[in-house]
Amino acid sequence: MEKKKLVTGVLIDIHNIGLRILNMVLNASGFETIYIGARLTQEDFIRAAQETNADVILISSSYGHAEIDAQGMREKCKEVGLENIILYIGGNLVIGQQCRNWSEIEETFKKMGFNRVYASSVMPQDVIKDLRQDLGLV
Amino acid sequence: MTNALMIDFGSTYTKTIAVNMETEEIIGTSQAPSTVKDNIMIGLNEALDNLYRIIGETEFKYKLACSSAAGGLRMVAVGFVKELTAEAAKRAALGAGAKVVETFSYGLNDQELEEIIDLNPDIILLAGGTDGGNKEILIHNAEKIANCSLQKPVVVAGNKKVANKAGEILRNGKMDVTITENVMPDLNIINVEPTRSAIREVFMQRIVFAKGLDKARSFVDGILMPTPMAVLNAAKLLAEGTNEEEGLGELIIVDVGGATTDIHSVANGKPSDNAILKGLPEPFAKRTVEGDLGIRYNALSIFDLAGAEKILINAGISKDLKELSSYLKQVSSVTNKVPKNELEAKIDLGLARTAVEIAIKRHAGIIEEVYFPDGLIRIQKGKDLTDVKNLIGTGGVFAHGIYGYDILGSGIYDPKEPFSLRPKHPNIFLDSKYCLFATGLLAEVSPTIALRIAKKYLK
Numbered sequence: 001m002e003k004k005k006l007v008t009g010v011l012i013d014i015h016n017i018g019l020r021i022l023n024m025v026l027n028a029s030g031f032e033t034i035y036i037g038a039r040l041t042q043e044d045f046i047r048a049a050q051e052t053n054a055d056v057i058l059i060s061s062s063y064g065h066a067e068i069d070a071q072g073m074r075e076k077c078k079e080v081g082l083e084n085i086i087l088y089i090g091g092n093l094v095i096g097q098q099c100r101n102w103s104e105i106e107e108t109f110k111k112m113g114f115n116r117v118y119a120s121s122v123m124p125q126d127v128i129k130d131l132r133q134d135l136g137l138v
Numbered sequence: 139m140t141n142a143l144m145i146d147f148g149s150t151y152t153k154t155i156a157v158n159m160e161t162e163e164i165i166g167t168s169q170a171p172s173t174v175k176d177n178i179m180i181g182l183n184e185a186l187d188n189l190y191r192i193i194g195e196t197e198f199k200y201k202l203a204c205s206s207a208a209g210g211l212r213m214v215a216v217g218f219v220k221e222l223t224a225e226a227a228k229r230a231a232l233g234a235g236a237k238v239v240e241t242f243s244y245g246l247n248d249q250e251l252e253e254i255i256d257l258n259p260d261i262i263l264l265a266g267g268t269d270g271g272n273k274e275i276l277i278h279n280a281e282k283i284a285n286c287s288l289q290k291p292v293v294v295a296g297n298k299k300v301a302n303k304a305g306e307i308l309r310n311g312k313m314d315v316t317i318t319e320n321v322m323p324d325l326n327i328i329n330v331e332p333t334r335s336a337i338r339e340v341f342m343q344r345i346v347f348a349k350g351l352d353k354a355r356s357f358v359d360g361i362l363m364p365t366p367m368a369v370l371n372a373a374k375l376l377a378e379g380t381n382e383e384e385g386l387g388e389l390i391i392v393d394v395g396g397a398t399t400d401i402h403s404v405a406n407g408k409p410s411d412n413a414i415l416k417g418l419p420e421p422f423a424k425r426t427v428e429g430d431l432g433i434r435y436n437a438l439s440i441f442d443l444a445g446a447e448k449i450l451i452n453a454g455i456s457k458d459l460k461e462l463s464s465y466l467k468q469v470s471s472v473t474n475k476v477p478k479n480e481l482e483a484k485i486d487l488g489l490a491r492t493a494v495e496i497a498i499k500r501h502a503g504i505i506e507e508v509y510f511p512d513g514l515i516r517i518q519k520g521k522d523l524t525d526v527k528n529l530i531g532t533g534g535v536f537a538h539g540i541y542g543y544d545i546l547g548s549g550i551y552d553p554k555e556p557f558s559l560r561p562k563h564p565n566i567f568l569d570s571k572y573c574l575f576a577t578g579l580l581a582e583v584s585p586t587i588a589l590r591i592a593k594k595y596l597k
Contacts, residue, residue: 012511013512034324034325039414039416046154048217050218050222051223051271052270052272052273053273065511
């Protein structure tokens with residue numbers, strides 16, 4: 001069976017170490033990650049997902065402005081024919097995240113069309129468990 | 139004595155260059171009007187008569203030819219995402235010496251198919267999907283093309299998982315198909331060389347016949363490639379050298395013609411300062427063709443693009459508009475006109491400088507300054523050519539005109555436009571014998587001799 005593909009990258013900012021580590025674990029766990037770098041735009045993710053026929057777009061954002069930067073992502077995916085693509089986002093998504101109510105943050109991003117929302121403290125195995133469920137691998 | 143004859147069947151002139159491979163010298167050059175419509179050999183025989191008058195009847199061990207006649211090699215490129223495989227396909231076709239008349243992205247619709255039929259390309263290049271990526275697009279576009287009335291060779295250079303199936307669909311539609319490696323096998327990896335070779339093969343096997351150029355086969359060893367591919371091959375050879383002969387290093391060739399102005403850069407183009415490179419990587423040997431910047435056919439479009447003042451400043455003259463526009467109208471209809479006085483020569487200088495300035499700006503990369511959370515960041519798109527040390531002009535204006543160095547000067551970095559990454563301090567050379575096409579051809583049999591000859595005649 002072909003491996004499930006994830007386009008991964010850092011939206012706007014440069015902090016990519018966490019994502020690179022996550023990618024290594026994902027690759028070792030039977031997924032294929034297509035890492036497209038940092039300082040990315042939404043369109044960078046979308047074009048990559050189109051061309052590679054990816055199953056998931058996994059966005060990392062670590063400087064606290066993801067709520068603005070990721071606006072419209074799901075709508076753009078629909079526009080280009082990726083309406084069913086799975087969208088994950090994780091990192092330091094909002095300023096002062098540690099002091100805020102995580103459920104509210106999660107709800108905000110889910111309303112924007114993201115399937116899963118993670119804090120930067122998430123363990124790779126939890127992401128993998130969710131991926132397997134969302135991709136019908138369990 | 140070992141002599142070689144190189145021939146360029148051009149759209150206007152058939153040109154010959156004869157070299158002595160032992161002394162590594164050009165022994166004669168000639169040209170005559172091309173006669174592709176009637177019989178290509180008529181023009182060639184006239185050029186040969188002119189040549190033999192200079193050098194006497196001569197035996198040639200090698201007779202090598204290229205062609206841009208009968209409209210050159212016209213191609214349509216079809217890919218998936220506009221900025222990705224569609225762009226990669228276009229670059230591969232340009233690198234093969236083609237004139238890319240249109241590029242299509244995403245799934246072809248009926249209107250676009252009609253457009254392709256109207257464009258009547260010589261070859262269609264079909265790409266789309268990384269290897270293991272999107273499968274639907276290649277199949278969809280293959281089906282569309284197979285079911286239309288066009289019967290043209292197709293080169294398939296897309297997702298390897300479905301390339302054979304796309305080929306089969308096209309063959310069932312009676313198309314001649316060549317399958318080659320993906321132009322973009324993975325994201326941000328551009329793989330143009332296999333496509334270049336495939337296009338060249340199709341050119342030699344099919345297009346040469348289709349354009350009536352096969353009549354020259356009785357004389358030449360083969361029409362080996364489109365002329366622009368010969369020039370790009372010469373560019374790579376001059377830059378990289380051989381095991382026996384050093385190259386010049388990174389370089390840019392400016393080819394100013396009547397119908398187009400082409401730029402070839404052989405350079406890695408990586409950022410020379412702290413800029414971050416974004417976008418699809420560009421080929422080490424990159425060719426761009428500006429079909430609106432030929433100094434004859436497009437004299438009026440250069441005027442529209444740049445304006446009279448720009449052309450006059452570049453010409454270094456101050457004359458009223460009427461004389462400028464009347465000369466431009468003349469040359470755009472009498473396309474083989476040569477200037478007959480100093481004023482006309484200066485206007486040609488102004489046209490050529492303007493064309494080169496615009497063409498190199500389009501070819502070179504750019505810097506954008508963008509604010510990120512960590513401050514102002516310089517983003518580079520395309521190739522940074524600021525450190526390229528060699529700028530070479532080829533074409534009639536450089537071989538026969540007197541303003542060659544002035545023309546190339548307009549392609550240099552301008553501090554008033556610091557975001558355009560043009561070469562800052564290049565050495566400037568002229569292809570004084572108009573022999574770069576010959577270098578690219580002779581490189582097929584003897585790269586080192588071809589390189590040494592080319593270097594000898596760069597002034």
